Amino acid sequence: MNHTDAISLTELLVDNQATIIAFHIGTVETTRLASLGFTPGAEVSMSQNYGRGPLIVTVRGTRVALGRVEATKIFVERRLA
């Protein structure tokens, strides 16, 4: 298993997996993200990303829709199988 450098979640392609490193977003949004399963170290898998508009990621078995702006503030490390 290899790790590459940190990228924004929006750069993750469909069906790719990544590990969350950090998010730089307000307290309210952080609480919301955490309660939906987003915490540093958690694994995410990109379910839909057409390069524009909102995207869908799967985290801890839940599909979560994120606005593109929010997704750019979430940093992940790509996981290569």
Place this chain on the structure above:
Amino acid sequence: MSDCHSTSVPLESVIIRERMPLLALAGQPNVGKSTLFNLLTGLNQHVGNWPGKTVERREGSFGFDGQEYGIVDLPGTYSLTANSPEEIITREFILREHPDVVIAIVNAATLERSLYLVAELISLSTPLAIILNMMDVAKQEGISIEPAVLEAAIGVPVIPMTATRAVGMQDFYRVIQEILENNHALTPRLPEIRADHRVTLDEILHLIQGYVPPPYPEDWIALKLLEGDAEITRMMQSVLPIENWESTYNLLRQHDDALLAIASGRYEWIGRMVRAAVVQPKIGQISVTKQLDRWAVHPFWGLVILAGILGLVFWLTFTIGSPMQGWLGAQVVGGLTSIANQLLASAPFWIRSLVVNGLLGGVGAVITFLPIMVIFFAVFGILEDLGYMARAAFVMDNCMHLMGLHGKSFLPLFLGFGCNVPSIMGTRVIDSKPARFLTILIAPLVPCTARMAVVAFLAPAFFGSKALFVSWGLVLLSMITLVLSGTLLNKIIFKGQRSAFIMEMPLYHLPNGRTIGLLIWQRSLSFLKKAGTNILAMALVIWALSVLPNGDLNQSYLVQFGKWVEPIGRWMGMDWRLTVALITSFPAKENAVATLGVLFGSSPTAGLAQTLTSTFSTASALSFLVVTMLFIPCMATVAVIRQETNSWGWTLLNIALFLVISIAAGAGVYHLALAVGL
């Protein structure tokens, strides 16, 4: 989500605690909480609001084995940190009312995530039981769970259940009895805080010791402070001596990363709990949800599907709703009218007029709207239960961006097609205040059932076979007005602010007939109640104004008022009768037709359509329909806007906005129609 006119519940619980144990249902959204609540209580439930809040409060009772139980359905929340009124209500209820058992419902198909709330609930000292709901959905997604293993790990009774098919109810009753009789020899295992934050937590605990007001546990308050809970921070700032507060504040500032550490700690706990109990699907297995979402949230096909669904709703309205409406009008109201005419043949003229024109005219208008209301309630209930609503929000996100809003604002707007009142209340799902207020301002531009019913009645009368086309055009016009006003208001008032779009996409599951049936029943009932009071009263007032002072319509107060404001109506090609009809649509949009019925002295169904067609030009008719679509929101909606914004300024701004929009659009359409020779 609340409906139009729920009765308010007194402050204290309806449930009498001395006679029956009190259970509280808690759970995240999309875990099937309402389904279980409905299954348990059936029609034995009260729907109201939480005191001082606009969050729906549902409570009821059920019996088992000769014992009655009271049950409260707490609002769906992802966590217990104060982000919205729902979270505050849930934790305040558990801490203050001390229910005998808190029942935490989790979704077996999204177990890891939905146990997050359990990780919080387990730290409160109230006895807890976990319901592992949607076992069928988990199986469909390829997940298998061993409830007994999970129970042993967490140390809390775990009951597997498929509430939509009433599977697991016997276990549920048995476990509740055991907990109440203290027969469950299990010790809950609590989540732990990471060592470095444990020290900070102890320091905070030391600083706040002795100052925490009841009923809050001190260690819970310390944890919430460390999590950055705004509500608890505010409370502690006001009760702590200044030096303790300053030390606490400095500690919290040094550890502002604690929130994520605590959340991670909870997920680590969850991970340990589920490790042995859950077998995840094999890699590469494609779930039903994933397959359906390929279409439902596709940037292009998703919009096509959404348009199709909206089209279907209108098609149902016209093919089933309108004929049923006609039948109800002719058979029920028409029948009652002829009976009343016979019975009152010898009564004075004004009594007969009161009953036939005032009473039956008003009631008739209301009853005949019921089929259309039921269609909307059913379709929206099914879509919500199916899990489609979140998809609609997702595909509309791009479009909502035009107005500086995001997909979540689409959900309440979508609801507005049913009734604007739940739509305004539904804006609570929007996290940021500017986005929420903007959505509230434009929400009444979504044509509600009542307005569509007026259109459904008048469009065929005026436009015959082109009625469907005209109706579509009117909806389209409303939508364009909505986007334009939203974009402008966002630029002018909200300076282009935007809020975060973070939303769960629930797994699809088959809708539950019982849940939807109850939903339709409750909403229809409250609609009829509204009809029984509000609209009927207005119908009588209009009738009285139309016969006072001397029984001659043409000299009545109503006509005098209509003629007084007629000059404004003239801009839009409307005479005093249409103007009066429009004004009387303020208490309830449906009144427009009822008023015309009273003014033309005929019942809403028998002959009114023909009378109208021969009286008004096509341009006037079109203008009247446009103004009806865009006029000031109904009285109930205005009341809810005041309640939700907590500001008369915003409410009056809303009324002014709609007056300007509707008069401008009406005048524009009228002159345009004249210009093209209609």
